Amino acid sequence: MSAASAWEIATKSLIGKLRQAADLAFRSDAILxxxxxxxxxxTSAQAARAGLLPGPHKDPFDRMLIAQCQxxxxxILSNDTVFDTYKLRRLWS
Numbered sequence: 001m002s003a004a005s006a007w008e009i010a011t012k013s014l015i016g017k018l019r020q021a022a023d024l025a026f027r028s029d030a031i032l033x034x035x036x037x038x039x040x041x042x043t044s045a046q047a048a049r050a051g052l053l054p055g056p057h058k059d060p061f062d063r064m065l066i067a068q069c070q071x072x073x074x075x076i077l078s079n080d081t082v083f084d085t086y087k088l089r090r091l092w093s
Contacts, residue, residue, distance in 0.1 A: 001032055002040045004064035011061075046071050057082050 010025035012018040024031065032039055042064060050060070050067035057063060066086045069076050075089040083090050 001028075001037050002065055002068055003042045004061050004068065006039075008061040040068060040072070040074075042068070043071075053086075055085055057085065 006025065006028045009018060009021050009028070013021045013025050029039065031037075046064065046067045049071060050063040053063050053067055057066070062080070062082065065076060065078075066083065066088065068074065069088050070086070075091050076083050077091050079092050081090075
């Protein structure tokens with residue numbers, strides 16, 4: 001799971017868009033370990049790539065996920081079709 005996802009969950013929990021996710025935000029590392037997931041840190045190269053990413057999508061969290069998927073050749077797990085614009089391998093339609 002991308003560090004950007006943990007960041008987004010915590011941010012949206014704080015501003016009231018995902019109130020029920022506050023516990024998830026605080027326990028994300030423990031949950032990842034429990035579920036045998038790995039954390040994908042954000043590198044400076046990925047941050048630069050996200051900032052320079054062309055296209056219409058402006059959401060900073062999604063732009064980081066796009067940049068990480070491109071840089072690491074990883075699929076994205078999302079039902080949001082905006083990711084298809086960036087020719088990512090999207091799982092979950």
